[in-house]
Amino acid sequence: MAKRLDISDLSIFYGDFKAVEGVTMAVEPRAVTAFIGPSGCGKSTVLRSLNRMHEVIPRAYITGKIALDGEDLYGRDVDPVRVRRSIGMVFQRPNPFPTMSIAANVLAGMKLNNKRMSKAQADEVVESSLRGANLWNEVKDRLNKPGSSLSGGQQQRLCIARAIAVEPDVLLMDEPCSALDPISTLAIEDLIGKLKQDYTIVIVTHNMQQAARVSDQTAFFNLAGVGQPGRLVEMDATEKIFSNPHEKATEDYISGRFG
Numbered sequence: 001m002a003k004r005l006d007i008s009d010l011s012i013f014y015g016d017f018k019a020v021e022g023v024t025m026a027v028e029p030r031a032v033t034a035f036i037g038p039s040g041c042g043k044s045t046v047l048r049s050l051n052r053m054h055e056v057i058p059r060a061y062i063t064g065k066i067a068l069d070g071e072d073l074y075g076r077d078v079d080p081v082r083v084r085r086s087i088g089m090v091f092q093r094p095n096p097f098p099t100m101s102i103a104a105n106v107l108a109g110m111k112l113n114n115k116r117m118s119k120a121q122a123d124e125v126v127e128s129s130l131r132g133a134n135l136w137n138e139v140k141d142r143l144n145k146p147g148s149s150l151s152g153g154q155q156q157r158l159c160i161a162r163a164i165a166v167e168p169d170v171l172l173m174d175e176p177c178s179a180l181d182p183i184s185t186l187a188i189e190d191l192i193g194k195l196k197q198d199y200t201i202v203i204v205t206h207n208m209q210q211a212a213r214v215s216d217q218t219a220f221f222n223l224a225g226v227g228q229p230g231r232l233v234e235m236d237a238t239e240k241i242f243s244n245p246h247e248k249a250t251e252d253y254i255s256g257r258f259g
């Protein structure tokens, strides 16, 4: 659990279009790293390249290197399905399987990963994952109800339970609160604070207060100009980025002067 990601000279392409250029950064384990920056600068694209989801788009590819505790994730013999198992993802809109029960949703990733287990083991995974996602107390009496019977915030925590059920090393979160109300957002932020004890977490957010509240490190991305690829402008301790960033563009962005 909780491994380190080392990204070196990463460029990301959609066919002929270079969306991101020359990103080099280290993502520390047992910490939250926030990706911030204006729309279109490639935050989600970088996030999806980290667990090899970018390449499922036709003609999409990367250059450079991404290593998980030293292992090259794009190495010749590396199975992308195994990468996606060890680097889980939570999306902007909660996406539980709507007709599947709450319990079955938690186990869905394990089924896909072909794990055979007894009923008792399954029950244990369901309980520990739901506890891990701060959802157990709210759903323990209705585990057989469909995933769609939960509120949006609960559905998002169910998706997090599904992601942690397979015991990943890293959790990627792409604007996990943008479809949620403020109370549900706080519940997810609390949860992120708890999960970072066990996982490496990367979160894309447009909400500056959220980045300041939940993250330890912040990476600011920007576009050099219209039609230019996105790039990493700077990355530092969140406190430093929000109080005394190195680059003027970072200061302008976090103070709301552009973006």
Ligand SMILES: Nc1ncnc2c1ncn2[C@@H]1O[C@H](COP(=O)(O)OP(=O)(O)OP(=O)(O)O)[C@@H](O)[C@H]1O
Binding pocket: 014, 017, 019, 037, 038, 039, 040, 041, 042, 043, 044, 045, 046, 057, 230
């Ligand atoms: N499937 C795709 N095919 C082609 N180009 C894409 C695709 N997805 C994203 N892009 C382009 O890649 C660039 C980066 O997009 P991306 O969604 O990663 O930015 P972002 O910083 O996450 O933006 P936002 O904050 O609006 O979500 C943009 O120019 C976008 O149009």
